[in-house]
Amino acid sequence: MAVFALIGTLWVHYEFWGYLIVRxxxxxxxxxxxxxxxxxxxxxxxxxxxxxxxxxxxxxxxxxxxxxxxxxxxxxxxxxxxxxxxxxxxxxxxxxxxxxxxxxxxxxxxxxxxxxxxxxxxxxxxxxxxxxxxxxxxxxxxxxxxxxxxxxxxxxxxxxxxxxxxxxxxxxxxxxxxxxxxxxxVAGIEGFEGPLVIFIIWGVLVLIFGCVPTAFIIIVDTLWQHRLHQQSED
Known part of the structure; x- marks a missing residue:
């Protein structure tokens, strides 16, 4: 997920600013x-x-x-x-x-x-x-x-x-x-480019599409295992 997020971040940065990392x-x-x-x-x-x-x-x-x-x-x-x-x-x-x-x-x-x-x-x-x-x-x-x-x-x-x-x-x-x-x-998001921005966007993407889904799956799996355990005891 981290690799795909980095590739996606670089692609978006290139499409918007016209270069990958540095002007x-x-x-x-x-x-x-x-x-x-x-x-x-x-x-x-x-x-x-x-x-x-x-x-x-x-x-x-x-x-x-x-x-x-x-x-x-x-x-x-x-x-x-x-x-x-x-x-x-x-x-x-x-x-x-x-x-x-x-x-x-x-x-x-x-x-x-x-x-x-x-x-x-x-x-x-x-x-x-x-x-x-x-x-x-x-x-x-x-x-x-x-x-x-x-x-x-x-x-x-x-x-x-x-x-x-x-x-x-x-x-x-x-x-x-x-x-x-x-x-x-020249207005609004000037300066919102370069390595720091790439790192920030990459971190956000990893958090949204990596950590959040993983945490959700872990929670659901834990609840499911807990339910199965209760059913087996009954």
């Missing part, structure tokens, strides 16, 4: 980008389920602003894993670029990638806000890496995406290569 860090394949050409903040225009969205360069966003906000927003993750990696490698630019239109071509490929979450009725999957890194691998292959969050796909339930794309034919061909996503909450 994923930077996508491993993104670290293959060793030459940074552009670092661009992006976001979609305001849109809803009745209005198509369009990706734009977020000219109001600054690198310092995102670095500071990411440190104080543990339940609203953004590009911190990417920025920390670039900083550790000594490749973090001093500021964002706000005039690289090449980043906007990623939008359609991103929305068609398998990591995009399917929203509940009345919500949209089209919103993105984050950072696009364009650079090259050691072999000289051009890559684009997107680190962005989406709008809520269910009540207070937001997706966070990381996706790697190959850029070929002078930017005319963009192919999805790799990605990951997880979710976070």
């Amino acid at each position: 994923p860090g930077l996508l491993g394949s993104a670290k293959n980008i060793i030459e940074v050409e552009h670092l661009i903040p992006i976001r979609t225009d305001f849109c809803d389920t009745d209005k198509p969205c369009g990706l734009t360069i977020d000219k109001q966003s600054t690198l310092v602003e995102i670095l500071n906000s990411s440190q104080g927003a543990p339940y609203s993750p953004n590009a911190k894993p990417l920025l920390n990696h670039l900083q550790a490698q000594g490749k973090l630019p001093s500021s964002f670029e706000h005039n690289v239109q090449e980043a906007l071509a990623i939008y359609s490929a991103m929305l068609q990638s398998p990591i995009i979450a399917t929203p509940d009725e009345g919500y949209t999957q089209d919103f993105l806000q984050g950072v696009v890194l364009i650079g090259k691998t050691k072999a000289g292959h051009k890559r684009a890496f997107v680190s962005a969050r989406g709008d809520q796909v269910a009540n207070d339930h937001y997706p966070y995406y990381q996706a790697l794309f190959a850029i070929e034919q002078n930017g005319n061909s963009i192919q999805y290569l790799d990605g990951q996503r997880f979710f976070f909450e």
Whole structure:
């Protein structure tokens, strides 16, 4: 029962948050980008389920602003894993670029990638806000890496995406290569995730489906044996 409860707990945690135990860090394949050409903040225009969205360069966003906000927003993750990696490698630019239109071509490929979450009725999957890194691998292959969050796909339930794309034919061909996503909450149950929560839920499940039925069976069996004993004496 304990084993089945643990498997069930991990499954529920994965289905809701998008990972088993610990939030994923930077996508491993993104670290293959060793030459940074552009670092661009992006976001979609305001849109809803009745209005198509369009990706734009977020000219109001600054690198310092995102670095500071990411440190104080543990339940609203953004590009911190990417920025920390670039900083550790000594490749973090001093500021964002706000005039690289090449980043906007990623939008359609991103929305068609398998990591995009399917929203509940009345919500949209089209919103993105984050950072696009364009650079090259050691072999000289051009890559684009997107680190962005989406709008809520269910009540207070937001997706966070990381996706790697190959850029070929002078930017005319963009192919999805790799990605990951997880979710976070901004109200109600934010922070109710991770190892401690898994342990608590596992304990509750063991108690409900293991200890309680076992205790009930023991009580019933004891009463039954007591009754049989009385009948045999009579």
